[in-house]
Amino acid sequence: MAAQEKELTNEQLLEMYRKMLLVRTFEEKCAAEFAKGVMPGFVHLSVGQEATAVGTVYGLRKDDFISATHRGHGCLIVKGMPMRKMFAEMLGRKTGACGGKGCSFHMGNLSLGIYEINGILGSSTPIATGSALAMKKAGTEQVHLAYFGDGQSNLGSIHEGMNFAAIHKLPIVYICENNLYGISMRQTDATAIEDIADRATAYGFPGVAVDGNDVIAVYEVTQEAVKRARKGNGPTLIECKTYRWRGHFEGDPTVYRSEKEVEEWKKKCPIKRLKERLVGLGILTEEMSDRIIKEVEQEVEEAYQQAWNDPMPAPEDALILGFAR
Numbered sequence: 001m002a003a004q005e006k007e008l009t010n011e012q013l014l015e016m017y018r019k020m021l022l023v024r025t026f027e028e029k030c031a032a033e034f035a036k037g038v039m040p041g042f043v044h045l046s047v048g049q050e051a052t053a054v055g056t057v058y059g060l061r062k063d064d065f066i067s068a069t070h071r072g073h074g075c076l077i078v079k080g081m082p083m084r085k086m087f088a089e090m091l092g093r094k095t096g097a098c099g100g101k102g103c104s105f106h107m108g109n110l111s112l113g114i115y116e117i118n119g120i121l122g123s124s125t126p127i128a129t130g131s132a133l134a135m136k137k138a139g140t141e142q143v144h145l146a147y148f149g150d151g152q153s154n155l156g157s158i159h160e161g162m163n164f165a166a167i168h169k170l171p172i173v174y175i176c177e178n179n180l181y182g183i184s185m186r187q188t189d190a191t192a193i194e195d196i197a198d199r200a201t202a203y204g205f206p207g208v209a210v211d212g213n214d215v216i217a218v219y220e221v222t223q224e225a226v227k228r229a230r231k232g233n234g235p236t237l238i239e240c241k242t243y244r245w246r247g248h249f250e251g252d253p254t255v256y257r258s259e260k261e262v263e264e265w266k267k268k269c270p271i272k273r274l275k276e277r278l279v280g281l282g283i284l285t286e287e288m289s290d291r292i293i294k295e296v297e298q299e300v301e302e303a304y305q306q307a308w309n310d311p312m313p314a315p316e317d318a319l320i321l322g323f324a325r
């Protein structure tokens with residue numbers, strides 16, 4: 001058992017397990033409802049990547065900030081965004097996280113420490129730069145987690161942001177969610193180095209590659225980076241190596257990869273992995289797990305039904321800003 005694991009109480013480990021199940025169940029519900037044609041717009045799901053979302057956001061302060069990607073439902077749920085508001089947004093309801101105007105793409109809530117998700121790739125880093133500069137000037141010891149995918153890691157805005165943050169020792173933790181593909185482009189065809197985390201060396205701050213399907217490992221490296229950032233020692237780049245089970249977007253025929261590859265990764269399911277670990281440690285039993293699964297399914301179903309029954313926006317709502325500040 002790693003040293004940090006001892007610091008996590010049994011309750012916290014079970015909470016992480018529950019949150020991973022919550023994210024998975026939420027997204028499976030999204031997939032099922034999108035397939036019925038009731039959700040407008042695009043939906044990008046992170047099924048298979050739950051350990052990265054939970055391991056990075058769990059343990060943040062309420063007043064810390066995240067700027068997630070288009071695949072960021074999990075991060076938002078763990079940071080405290082109510083699932084009802086997320087479903088309502090995806091169903092175009094007035095009560096949605098963006099007033100029903102942005103679908104999955106533009107959910108945010110500043111009072112929860114969640115910058116609006118942004119459909120423009122590479123935008124999380126410039127946003128984090130401004131946010132963290134403000135935090136540093138205010139001396140609040142807050143931290144900003146900026147997410148980007150393996151595909152986005154090659155964009156200029158990411159490098160400019162990292163360089164600026166390094167010079168000014170800004171309190172940012174960069175989370176590269178390397179799920180091996182940028183749409184249909186394999187990461188190994190887009191990047192000539194094995195670990196994207198190695199790029200941190202060029203900016204003068206630490207870079208760590210971690211098994212993104214191991215929630216405890218992800219939590220440990222994130223917490224170390226968060227501590228470093230809070231102390232005023234500047235950024236860290238964490239590359240979480242993981243895999244998305246579903247297509248790039250719902251409806252993607254995924255002709256660019258084999259079923260065998262997907263099946264191999266499903267065997268490395270991050271939720272199953274944590275479950276086996278907790279059962280091995282005597283913290284979780286099959287009965288407890290079944291009960292948690294049932295509770296989570298009920299919670300997701302209730303959130304969806306409430307969102308479904310929420311009102312549609314009125315025509316005059318088009319003139320009101322949707323994003324909650």
Ligand SMILES: Cc1ncc(C[n+]2csc(CCOP(=O)(O)OP(=O)(O)O)c2C)c(N)n1
Binds near residue numbers: 121151153179
């Ligand atoms: C500036 C910009 N260029 C292109 C796109 C189109 N696009 C959306 S997602 C995506 C791939 C992103 O891959 P990655 O960064 O690995 O994230 P993942 O989807 O795998 O989570 C692309 C090219 C965009 N949204 N914004």
Ligand SMILES: [Mg+2]
Binds near residue numbers: 149177183
């Ligand atoms: Mg990717």
